[in-house]
Amino acid sequence: MPYENERSGYEPLRRIAENERVKELLSNYRVRQRPVQRTAPLPLIDVSTLPHNGWKPNWVLAIDGSFLPVAIKNGYPGAEAAYITVASVMLDAAKLRELDQERPVEPKVFRATQESEALDDLLPGRNVVYEEDGSAKVSFRRALFNLLTAKSMSEDGESLLDTYEVLLQHKPKPQKAQAEQGCPYEDCPVDGTYRPQNGTFLCMCKQKRALYSTDALRIHERMNPESGSNDRIYSEVMQVVERIWVIHILRTLEKQRWLTSLKRLAILIDGPLAVFGQPAWISQAISEELKRINGLVREATGEDILLLGIEKGGEFADHFEQIDQNENGVAGSFPKRTAALLTDDYIKQNIYFSDSTKLYGTGTYYGRKFFYKTRSGARIIATLPYLDDDHADWLRADVSQFPRLADAAMLLDELISSRYPNSLQPIVAAHAEASIPFNLGKKVLERLARDLTTETKK
Template sequence: MSEGNFIGGQAYEPLRRLLSDSKIQAMQAEIRIKSSIKETNWSEETVHLDELDVSDIKSKVLIAIDGDYSKSIIENGYPGAEIGYITVSTVAILLNKVRELEKEEFIDPKKFRETEKTSSIDSLFVGCNVVLQGEQSATSSMRKILYKELYKCHIFKDSESLLDTYHTLLRERPKGGRAPKCPYDECEADYEFSEGEYLCKSCGGKLYSTDALRLHELLNNSGTSGEMYGQIKETFKKLQLIHILRTFEQHPKYFSLLREMVFFMEGPLAVFSTASWLARPIRKELERVNDKVRAEFGADLIILGIERTGNFVKHFMDIDTKKDGTDNNFPNQSAFLLTNSYIKEHIVYNENPHFVYLNDTSFGRKFFYKTKGGYRVVSSVATFSNYQSNTDTAFPAQFPRLSDVLVLLDKLVSSRYENSITPLAAAHAEAAIPLNLGKSVFEDIARQIKEQSNAS
């Protein structure tokens, strides 16, 4: 090995050749460089909490949904044989009990933990070189597992399953576009959308309604399938949100509790990758349930996504930093409501006049908020109408129950959880080390909240 190729010695030769290559220099000359962030008086550009009318609705329960996954190599005689362990956890925090404890001089940690109720969906999925008995391949095995996992999950004993919830969304899938192919390699026919288990009319292979998510296409037959496990986790999280809403709606004695619930989800309110078509049916179902809640109780639902990392988090940090490198350029208790034009100009560069950021994959609107304590939050709030979803403008009325949302964020964001909130931290901890696998607690939660509502 020559001295020039020795990393610990002089410059690493291949890297030096790359950086000095004339092609790289020529490309650098053509790349558009964003000008430095201009000085902005953010007090004039933001909405301050004091400017908004805060409602008299007191939220009684916070529902936080998060997930995690891990991979493991197994011994079955084939190289790289892998399985993925996926957990989606839902944590309910009973705010009435929290408020009672806050009146005490010393809060008993055991009593405080009792304010949190947790439930987890845990699933094992096969990856490379793992085939179930009776199946032809790892892909067919994974498809079967996905269908069965949705079938067995439900939050009330007598409620619809997660698969039933998925079928509701499947019926509203966007029509048109290029149809996916039958998942069997030897079949060239288009996939036939239907519900349940059925046979392909062309090749006779077994199909599942969940094949429409196309998550099996992400399985890597020659390596790790981390992307697939991650997208399964994200899909389960979104389905779980709609499943909870529909289940409470379908039980008349608990329906009124939706007015008093706040839903949090880690990450943006959007669906990506092969299952991205779910976003529009989710948007439509949220609008339907919200219309019913609003007609009955005169208030919208609150559904929030909280982003811990990414370009939006980085940009918020940038605009909150002064030229001398210090923070606090952005005023406390103020929200900056993002438009599509601002996102295109400053965060996701695109000069196409017809480009709308996450137009087909999101079901919420993004905003920045600096809390009373000076902590930054990048959040999305679910929208329930075309007016609210129109990102050409950003008025407070387009962000459902914005004042209530900001008050909640002031209370829930702390230095312990950077760019996150207490309920999601609890949900993530439960997903990482699940303590309540397969345990359904929602009927108990609903009963407790109902009893407290009747007593108050």
């Protein structure tokens, strides 16, 4: 690590560039050449040929989240906390279609087609400790449990924690050793293991300290207590809350007997239908609960749930851009209104190199990924959920494995935004509600944290 304002010299760069070991390693790495003919097929589907009954949604719900770490002035160096927000935006799609016929439209009339709500909370990070706790990690665990406890879609309905604990019952238990997990207290005198339970319960050692159902997510295990960034744990909390919130909404509709409303509702979430990192196990639990709820929705409406994960960038977006170009780099090779259904072989040969026999997405995804080029030429990377066991077979790509693909394509055609390349109006709106302006937001929230911690000490 450099000192403050210390600049790097050129000598290390020269030394690395001339190092024989470095040259040897670089010469042995595989370089992927642009193939003349792909060995793994990429099934292309002209969506205009798919059966479609003219369905259009009345409403579109979009969900996106963000977080912002800020410094906490509590006398300890490097102390920080993170503000986390997950926004839900409901877009009146039926009204938008009416306004499209009346362009131009005043901005305030357009904004009236959107309603938003946000879940906002604060997570303690390094060197931030509640008075009754013994470490920042303990406080983080408590804060995560309290975050889910405090959030609910309906005042008289289940909390987000209740929804999470339903998913906890689906936690994969292939072996006894994996069904148990280590005590989260680093100074546990017996260094024991335990089975996750609902609510708050006590460690089995003589100290009888609090354990939480949310400890099963194991996000706290990645907390960096001394130096470096803790962005990874904040990001993992955000992705879990975003995805549990979708299940929470569906379960609330079920309890209120409003499942028929899903016939005219589409749900979009920022990012793929997947969970990565420490809490990845919950992706399989989400898949099981989605299948159960979807069975009820089929009975009530005759249709599957329409849920889409939307990726804004990354390796899949880069690859889609590549295959849309000819050899001269000119875009337009990929046909409009066409979907490409991705398989395990195609992904491993063209996007993420791997010779593993483990199928892509195993243990992390609860949906199938596809490329779609809209009527206007926008490139969208999307995921549709596993609603039947067969949908998770990435060895093949059949339209039947992508529930409501025709409706999804129609929706993507309709929701394209001109504000950003390859963007969708609901996701843009949800991101605007969730995104905290980095510079201004950091100053405001740091001042808020300073003022509140000062008041607490008085």
